[in-house]
Amino acid sequence: MKLTPGKLKGLKAVSNDHGVIAAAAMDQRGSLQKSLAKEKGSAVSDEMMEEFKSLVTEVLTPHASAILLDPEWGLPASKRRAKNAGLLLAYEKTGYDKTGPGRLPDLLDLWSARRLKEAGADCVKILLYYTPYDPKDVNEKKHAWVERIGDECRANDIPYFLEFVGYEEGADEKGLEYAKKKPHIVTESMREFSKPRYGVDVLKVEVPVNMKFVEGTKSFGGEKAYNKKEAIDLFHKAASVATKPFIYLSAGVSNAEFSETLELAGESGVKFNGVLCGRATWKEGIPIYAKQGAAAFRKWLETEGVKNINNVNGKLKAATSWHSIYEVEPVMV
Numbered sequence: 001m002k003l004t005p006g007k008l009k010g011l012k013a014v015s016n017d018h019g020v021i022a023a024a025a026m027d028q029r030g031s032l033q034k035s036l037a038k039e040k041g042s043a044v045s046d047e048m049m050e051e052f053k054s055l056v057t058e059v060l061t062p063h064a065s066a067i068l069l070d071p072e073w074g075l076p077a078s079k080r081r082a083k084n085a086g087l088l089l090a091y092e093k094t095g096y097d098k099t100g101p102g103r104l105p106d107l108l109d110l111w112s113a114r115r116l117k118e119a120g121a122d123c124v125k126i127l128l129y130y131t132p133y134d135p136k137d138v139n140e141k142k143h144a145w146v147e148r149i150g151d152e153c154r155a156n157d158i159p160y161f162l163e164f165v166g167y168e169e170g171a172d173e174k175g176l177e178y179a180k181k182k183p184h185i186v187t188e189s190m191r192e193f194s195k196p197r198y199g200v201d202v203l204k205v206e207v208p209v210n211m212k213f214v215e216g217t218k219s220f221g222g223e224k225a226y227n228k229k230e231a232i233d234l235f236h237k238a239a240s241v242a243t244k245p246f247i248y249l250s251a252g253v254s255n256a257e258f259s260e261t262l263e264l265a266g267e268s269g270v271k272f273n274g275v276l277c278g279r280a281t282w283k284e285g286i287p288i289y290a291k292q293g294a295a296a297f298r299k300w301l302e303t304e305g306v307k308n309i310n311n312v313n314g315k316l317k318a319a320t321s322w323h324s325i326y327e328v329e330p331v332m333v
Contacts (some may be wrong), residue, residue, distance in 0.1 A: 003326045006157025007201055011322070013122035014066035014086035014159075015274070019321030019328070021202070021247050022313055023066040023086075025278030026056045027074065027125070029094035032286075039290035046073065052289055052297070053077040056282050059301040061085035063309045068125055068276055070094075071111055078120055088161060088276075089121035091149065096129055102138035103129035103167060105145060113152040123159040124149070125204070130164040132188035133181075143192075150199025163204035163249060163276075164189045179210040179225040183234040191241040202322070203246040204276050207261050208238040211253070217264070219257045232268040239270035245322035247273050250280035255308045259315055266318025273322045281308045 003011065015021050029049075036044045036052070050073050057077040061067050066086035069078050078087050091111060096103040105128050113124050126149055128142060146162060153160035166185035171178050186208040193200050211217055213225035226234065239246070248265065250258045258280040265272055282305055289297035323329070 001326055003159075003201070003328075004154075004157050007159045008326070008328065010086075010122040010159040011201065011326075014088060015322070016065045019273070019323040020316055020319045021066065021245075021274030021276065021322070022064055022316055022319075023068060023088065023247075023274065023276045024056070024060050024064040024281060024309065025068040025249070025276045026053050026077065026282070027068045027070040027090040028278060029070055029072060031094075035283075035286050036290050039287045049073040050076050051294055054080050055289075055294060055298055055301060056305070057081050059298060060281065060305055060309050063306060063313065065274075066122070068278070071108065071116065071119060075119060086122040087120055088123045088125045089116045089119065090125050090127070091116060092127050101169065102134055102141070103169075104138075104141060105129070107149075113149070113156045113158060117156050117158050121158065123161055123202075124153055125161040125163060127163045127165065129167050130189050130192075131166050131168060131185050132192070133168065133185070143198075146193065146198050146200070150197075153201075154199050159201040160199055161202045161204050161276075162193055162198070162200040164193065164206075165249075165251070166206060174210075174212075176213060176223050176225055179213040182206070182210055183208040183226075183238065187234075187238040187241055190238055190246065194241065194243040200244060202273070203242060203244050204249050205238075205242075205246050206251055207248055207265065208234045211257050211261050211264075214264070217260060219260050228264075231264060235265055235268040235270045239272065245273040245325050248275050250275070250277040250312075252279045252283070255280045255284075255311055259311050262312065262315035262318065266315060271320045272318075273325075274316060274319050275312060277309070277312050280312065281305060 054077040058080045061082040068088040070090040093106045209231045211219035212221040214231045215224040216228040
């Protein structure tokens with residue numbers, strides 16, 4: 001597979017010299033507002049949202065290959081990223097449609113792939129709630145939606161990152177029963193969206209296991225869904241169906257848990273191409289910003305936040321370059 005010039009340029013802009021994506025994520029909107037408001041005990045202004053995102057961007061991007069932001073509150077932050085860091089912009093509305101079944105997605109009203117590119121995006125990112133267990137008519141709607149955005153990104157020659165998050169209506173998605181279904185949900189989602197018809201350039205995926213249920217790990221919580229060997233096999237099974245580069249998302253777990261997850265991915269030898277890691281880096285700073293303000297939060301980011309991102313970066317020695325997938329000549333460093 002070869003990339004068009006615009007897609008190649010965009011993908012290189014968000015990767016390090018070795019063709020690994022070591023990106024930070026700061027496109028949280030509804031969930032971030034709720035968390036800040038809960039800690040602050042009052043409503044959160046637009047200015048606070050912009051300031052929080054700007055501080056994270058300014059302090060952490062010197063240690064990242066890129067930052068993922070949203071065009072609603074993240075554009076001021078995008079101007080404060082380090083020179084080495086590329087920019088991904090989110091195209092979907094926060095959350096999902098709650099009026100019917102299937103967690104259907106929607107796009108931001110005032111944006112298009114063209115407009116995101118004009119705003120400085122090197123790549124476009126979409127989030128989709130997806131499960132192969134949903135009724136066919138629900139998934140057909142989602143497939144058509146993903147195709148439409150793929151065509152829009154092709155027309156504007158900009159890379160397309162698709163993030164899919166598994167779910168099950170009415171289930172405890174942090175519980176044991178869902179943990180047993182998760183490997184199948186992740187694997188089948190990776191298989192589906194690797195298909196050329198969607199035009200996705202990079203898959204942003206969950207790891208196929210819930211580490212809290214992997215017996216023999218530090219993250220293990222006491223209930224077993226899989227042992228370590230089974231977990232490694234599940235990493236392989238999911239990776240084997242992907243024909244596009246894929247990167248892992250941190251899915252809101254702690255820094256220690258995400259670091260151990262990447263260690264396990266490394267141990268399994270799967271050819272993942274990097275990470276897009278958000279809350280595992282800066283989540284613990286939310287109460288500090290809400291209660292003590294910007295200066296205290298900056299100080300926290302410069303110490304704990306940087307330590308967190310470097311923890312993750314250290315585990316990326318196990319990641320492999322996407323260059324060979326897209327037949328790019330490696331850069332001599």
